Amino acid sequence: MMPTAAHAAPYAPQDAIEAIETGTFLPSFELEFANKVSDANAYEHVRHLAVDIGPRVTGTAGEDAGLAYVQSVLDSYGMETRNETFRVGVSSFAMATSDRELPAGPNWQFGVASNAVFTGPDAPVTAGVVDVGNGADTTGFDLAGKFVLVDWVSSAAARNVLITALRGENPAGIIFTATADNASIPRLSSVPAAAQDILMMAAGTVQGERIRQVLESGPLELSITTDKSRDTGSNVIGVQKAAGDTDGTAPIIYIGAHIDSVIGSPGASDNGSGNGIMLEAARIFSEYSLNTEIRFGSWGGEEGGIRGSSHHANQLTADEIERSIGAWNTDMTGTSHVGTDERPFGFWGLSVNPDNADNAVLNFASATSVQAGYGDFNRGYVGRSDHQSFHDVGIPAAVFSWMYWSEADSIVLEPAYHKPSDTMEFISQERLGIGAEIIGASAFRAAMNTVDITVADEAGDPASGARVAMSCGADEGWRDAGVTTDEGTTSVLTPNTDCTFVALASNRANAFTVGEISGDTSIELALVLDTAAPVVGIATDIDPAVTGWFTDKPVTASVSATDDTDEAPVTEFSVNGGEWAPYTAPFALGDDGIYVVDTRATDGAGNVGAASEIVQIDTLAPELEVLTEGATRGNFTVRFYDETSGVERVEYRLPGGKWTGLGEDGTAEGGVWGTISQQLELDDEAVTVEFRAHDVAGNVSALATLEIGAVASTPGVSPDRETGQLAVTGANLPWLAGSIAMLLLAGGAIFTIRRNREGKLVADA
Template sequence: MALAFGTVSTAVGGVQAQGSPSADLPADVAAATIAPLKDYDREIVDQFDSANSVSHIRHLAVDIGPRLNGTPQEREGAEYIGGILKSYGFDVTIQSWGPVSTKNVAKVTSPNADLPGGPNWQMAASTSAKFTGNDAVVEGQVVYAKTGQSAADFPDDVAGKIVLMDYNATASVRNTAVVNAVSRGAVAVILAYPTGNSAPPSFTLTTAQPNIPVMGGGSAHYTWITDLLAKGPLTLRITTNQYVNPMGTNVIGVRHAVGDPTGTAAPIVMVGAHIDSVLGAPGAHDDASGNGVSLEIARVLSQYPLDKELRIGGFGGEEGGLLGAKAYVNTLTAAEKARFVGEWQMDMVGTPYEPARLWALTPNGQSNFVVQEAYNAAARAGFDGLRNCRLGQSDHQAFYDVGIPSSLFIWLDYRPPTPPAVCGPTGGTYVTEPQYHKPTDTMDNISPERLQITLDVVGGAVVHNALNAVTVSAISDAGQPLAGTPVRADCGNGLRDLGTTGADGRLQAVLPHATCDFTTTVEGRVATERGVSIAGDRAVKMTVDFTKPTISLTTPTDGAVFTLGTAATAAYRCDDNLSGVVTCTGTVPDGSLLDTSTVGFHEFTVKAADNAGNAADQKATYQVVYPWHAYFPEMMDGKAGSAVPIKFSLGGDHGTAVIASGYPVSRPVTCDSGKPTGSAESTSGPGNSKLSYGGGQYNYVWKTDRGWSNTCRQFELKLDDGSSHFTTIRLK
């Protein structure tokens, strides 16, 4: 992080299909039998692994080492980041910009010792001494000569050795020390702070030393060297270089949106960190940590098809005044700037320094879109330690200055004004960890746990905004919002829970570029929107059908009568008021013959069910009767006490058990109106015959009673088909 000060506008801002066990199951069945996947926010964030970030940090801080702006190491860092991004499918550009100020640096390694914080130390090369270049390596054993002010400070054998001496703030004292070392045959001199916690000093000498390199070391270098000397001989290799007005380096990785391969229209989501470190510092925390997190975000998101353009920025020259970020922002067109959703800048995002906390800092101290999205991601991750306040001093300032929503995310012991803790134009104060801008900013200054929190919070915000924002609305078929309803989506790899709708019946979700089926279940009713194309932000409406299907039963109607053996065809249909998808099942299929093979009453049922879970049924009872023909009139005359033959045909011989149980009966009626005047009586008494069949007809002999003279009597013959037949006799 650099020390500089610097205004905010807001902007608004998947998985390839795979086979799954639920692919051939109805949505409601699959939902009930297969554990759903997580929503995309959680799925993607759960893949972040700070161990991968640590690996990148180690390469930058240890394998490359200090990455001072304008030096080859800064460019090597950019090329490493670019190579990783290329492996993730990003288009990578290495940008050169500048020139920047001249850099005088020494690279120190050892052939026989593991250098603490190494293996590549960086010190300040004095301009009063020799610049060896990379090809003229100076190698020698190290000896310690205290202040170097007298012969007593030096060991007996200095010739051909590299001499370590105490750095002194007084120029004449330094000059004397170096002159004394050179006079004794030293091949190189290191002046290092013997106490405190200091970075390597840059200095000139009164007496130029054109034949040997002279370097300034930090207090950590002094301690490390003296500790190694206490264990035995130490050999160092030294090269010194002067990079005159070199160029700075940025690396920019771009992953174009699915529908915008040339990068001209899609919204842009950007993550940034700075590559460079200060002189002498490996920069593990400041700011290899930011790049480590950026690369892990890039790795995970590269697995998903996105409709947003994802950019990963590694900026050089941050420590020199945000130079690389400003140079990059100056390349953006007005149209490009307008496409930015936001820029999440990470600088020092993983120190174990205990007073440090995670902050989102903006140049004006106010929250903005980027800050709020980080708060939202923190809430999703269950982290309540994020705070925001005011600070420029890092590359977010360059984006802020051109109206792009941006914020610096940093683990820092930041102290806002109290009371109360309100941020604004005055901001607050902060204390950095002891390793800040020192050679001790090594891997020991990295906390995997805090890197993981940063991934969850900053990475979670980037993920949420890189995906498509989808609003799912659940309403009833009566137009009412349905609150608290679960929403699931299958985008080709199985059902996943998106959450539940709010009081307004809506759910906000994020999804990659995909084609998805959306499902919700309310009171056993299932609503599904199939084949929804998710390409950019969009809305999805699901209407839950509570209306039962309707059934139109034409044949048979309730109470219909059919003659035995008649060819009657069933006719019915079912309709669903919403989806048009309904199963319709009758006792026999529509258009098939009804059962008229047996006499009596038959029940016909039609059942309907729609794909929302609504069901209906309708019943009709129809009667099948014999083909009846009577051989007696409806009114006849007779003599009381005589026998009356009742003859009829039923279209054939159906046996003699065709009369219903308890029949025939007779009852007294009025002769003029036929109205009953008494109860029915069985005709099974003496003189009545059993039913017989012969000659194509049935015959039953009814014996009248002498006591019925001068009355009228109604005879009722009820058959086992449920039909009743009558005749009335006037008796004399």
């Protein structure tokens, strides 16, 4: 959020002050990263590697497929990817597929005898499977052209006797299966000469159990190839370049996981889980601009002696090593195994040895674990995973795993470790999420810029205890940036972005500044204490009459607000108690009436100045009429009417005379409407009497005249009552007929109905 003109320097935006005072903050960038973790995303990556691809032995098509998948995902996140190759030992293996759905995935892998037939990848042998149990009695079994499933015999001599006997039945191949509980694939190093022309394979316990499970529901046919791996393995590296790093001097962070698995293992936990977490972290990293280079590595050859990561680490220049903050290695980070009461599983970070147990990587992870609500972080030490490759060249490194560790036992891993039972059945989506939060967010913490903030009080001295907040980039709110120390300082972590920083002291002195955060940055804030309210005024484009009323319209009102500190206080206005509206330009008051204009201005410190003005507009002149009645000469009644300000006085004038007020003391009572009756002393000559009315605003009515004839010189007959003459000025008054009737009904008395200034009807006799 950037400050607007309404909050020009040096004030903090009001919503920032409210956020600080209420403690309503967005999460820190570190927790924001952790909150973005999707354990479902990580789980799907693991599932694809373990089920859709399956075993990923170094130098095989399985590893190639796994690396291609990782590379495609990193490419989709905008990483710059490349491949590395290195030399490895050769492995022998068998790959099995079926026309039936196989438990734990479509691709099974067995061990093979080193001196038996190798078909190569393109010449599979397809045959049905026959289970002969321990092979002691094969009577009644048709084994010719079939794959024979038989229990493992640990004695080489006894095993060779059994192989020779089974070979006499002309099978397509023999599959020995381990029978001990959850046993690994047994080592079938060589076979007798008689069996060297058929496929000779070995399976782990769970694989044999699965074959027998499938056979219970019907025949099973397998297509099997036997092959040897290449003598080269591969790595995939994905790089998120540091923002603004034109000369290649930015700090470096590594996040890596080995892609390969052991023969026969789908490698769900070891180490599909590590790649799933790495890829989910890469997704979130790609959403931020950082001044640190992030390198994601999917390492081959780990199971054969950390070959891939060692190859990469040993190619680094001295400068790259110097710039490397640390290496986060994620290995076996998704098992659901809970351990035992004596050896409960937890999430651990392990350095290579006790001497570097306090390294930077583990310190970052410990801080994140506490920040994310997972408490104190478990620390230990062990080698033999890819973190050691980086440690050995001088880069701080740690491996992260769900396991048990103690100095006495070192590491204790899950039962499926390095076995065909390492499948999705034993993967915890929740634990994948926890691992991704701690690993990803701690690496993100290390990659961010440190912003050192210094706050000075109104006198320029260090401001202790000032609360600081920041809003960066597209933030829709404020983040907590800490409380200043006695030295007036605090610090916070941000990615590469623009931020607004705000400080607020206990006396409400505040300040803000805007800064571009690129690399480690220093920010200074100077508090301002403002207790003076803005001065507010209301002006009109024309002046009122001396009466205080405006007799021309429209009247345009404008509002001014000045403040000694705030160049642009927020100004609002309200008319006649209506809702407050922002004042942006002069406004017109166009109709006759009385307007109460209120205005207020609020400066950046929250001080409020106010003003109020009454604007009275009356542009219409009064209306009046004169009525004579009765036999008495010079007796008349004046009726007057004014819509807005009311009649202030009514006057009459005889020829050659002065204007004289009617009513008591020469003035008339004001109001919206009313009447005045009076008797003029006249001589016998004919006369014209003029009348006029003034309203309170100063408007004067048109003249009304009353013609009074001369007194007759010869006596005549007069009616009992003289019909009166009527003189009218202005529009026909709607209440005229009723008023005349009321006067006539009163007989000889003068009966007046009027509305007083308070708007009430009154009657006067």
